[in-house]
Amino acid sequence: MxxxxxxxxxxxxxxxxxxxxxxxxxxxxxxxxxxxxxxxxxxxxxxxxxxxxxxxxxxxxxxxxxxxxxxxxxxxxxxxxxxxxxxxxxxxxxxxxxxxxxxxxxxxxxxxxxxxxxxxxxxxxxxxxxxxxxxxxxxxxxxxxxxxxxxxxxDAPSTAGDRRARTLFDRLCARLPVTIEDQDRAARLGFDLVEPYRPFTAQLAGASVAAHADLAFRLRAAGALAFTEGLRVTGLTPSGFGWTAFLEDPRLLLAEDEPLARGRLGAAADGLRALIAIGARSGRRGRVRADDHLPELLLADAPDTADRVVRRVFGPLERADAVDLAATLRCLAAHGFDSTAAAAALPVHRNTLLYRVGRIEKLTGLSLREQRDRTLVLLAVTWETLGRDLRPAGAEPDGS
Structure with missing residues (x-):
């Protein structure tokens, strides 16, 4: 060198x-x-x-x-x-x-x-x-x-199994013809190639990369196609796969989709990764279901639009250097736009809060009495925190 x-x-x-x-x-x-x-x-x-x-x-x-x-x-x-x-x-x-x-x-x-x-x-x-x-x-x-x-x-068996599982998963998602090599990989892994497959993503709260590698190894031993993605395990399970023993671990967070044909696996896996990030941020454990987080998933599915919502709501306040107003708006959203509860939480006098609300409405053009504008604020506050987990780390939203 x-x-x-x-x-x-x-x-x-x-x-x-x-x-x-x-x-x-x-x-x-x-x-x-x-x-x-x-x-x-x-x-x-x-x-x-x-x-x-x-x-x-x-x-x-x-x-x-x-x-x-x-x-x-x-x-x-x-x-x-x-x-x-x-x-x-x-x-x-x-x-x-x-x-x-x-x-x-x-x-x-x-x-x-x-x-x-x-x-x-x-x-x-x-x-x-x-x-x-x-x-x-x-x-x-x-x-x-x-x-x-x-x-x-x-030489670690878990590493070799991870490589086989990842390769097979990628080929199935790409809808490539099943080759003799794929059949050999599946046989070595003990995975049934008969469709449909049920995609999943799992995470152990607070656990290391090694712990996730061990989880993937145990899932493969139980008949799943599983591989690690750092602090996350992704893969497919055959029909009738049993999660009961794995869910006894109080750290486990599990997101899985319905049985799907190969053509839908890739998009489903991306959605499950987002769902796991959403569940982890909210402190969930056990199974996390998409139906419980539909607004967040809608935002995650359209991050550019979500960034525009944040700019629409908070951009005028940032340009006015009104940090207290932005904090007030977030607090109002967190308390269901109840001015009494928000004033107590800040804490400020209720008249001070109402004065700030007037300034917020003047700067943003929003009416916090209108349900449509309240919904916009709630979406902006949600994406402010959620986007940091789902956007590639360090990437900034487009400011255009």
Missing amino acids: NVHRPAGAGGADGDLRGVLQRFDVGVVVRRMEDGFARLPAYTDFQWPVDRAAVVRWNVDLVLRWLVDGLPPDDYLRSELHEFLRARAMSGQPIEGSILVYRRGARMLWEALLDLASDADRAVLLARSETVWGCLEDYLDLVVEVFARAYSDQE
Whole structure:
């Protein structure tokens, strides 16, 4: 591995260092998340920590390496190993895991160019070999650490079963013809390929990636097609599958759909992942049913429209820098628009609350006495919190 000369070591290096230090890492990460949101190898895995924090950690590491010229020390390598081990433990294909980092390197470079001023962009382009040399060294390090992390897990039966289950699930969702290899995978897993299948997603509250890998292993032993997605298990069950023993675990949250033909499995799985996130946020345990969360699912199914609802309700208050009014509106929604209850909860005098309501209505053009506008507020408040769980971590709603 090459050790790159510090970007601040005089001349053009000093210029490059100045450019790199002017970037706001948070803004860079948000720009990268736009690309990651379209990468299934990234979005289909639920990290045991906030995904945006993982991206930021990697971006910080690369930028420090570029500026200081010092590669990661043993401590940083061990932290990187733990991040990558989470993907290995859940049976994520190593090719997809490496793809996330390779695409990430390209996204980082493109984000730097997009966010730089014209003068700073000229410096970046002039020193592109230095930047890409560091990025390539980092990718070499990632591949090396991935190889070690996956080697640690390679012989584990749960990992091999996870890979088979994930591959078979993806092929069934894609409606590809069932091949001899698919039949072999199903036989090794003990899964009945006869349609229809019942898709499910499950989560153990507060549990580790390893605990979810164990849950997937036990589900496969019971006849399900199950694989881990970090802090989540997804898959299919045959007709008559018994969940009773699994539901005895008080941590388990389970969402399942009705038996479906192959053509509907992919969309159903996406809906169940959203339902699990909704149930987890509300503190639910056991079975969670779509009928209990239809408004939230409607929002999750149309996130762009949901973002527009939030902007319609809270945008005028944010532009007026009226933080107290936004908090008042959320409190009113939480208390069923009962002004007495909301005033006590804030707490403010009821006349103060009514004055704030008047300002809210003037700024937003909404009438909080009208059911239609109240519904709009409720949807906005719901999506404000729910959207953070369902949107790829770190991604910001479109502000257009």
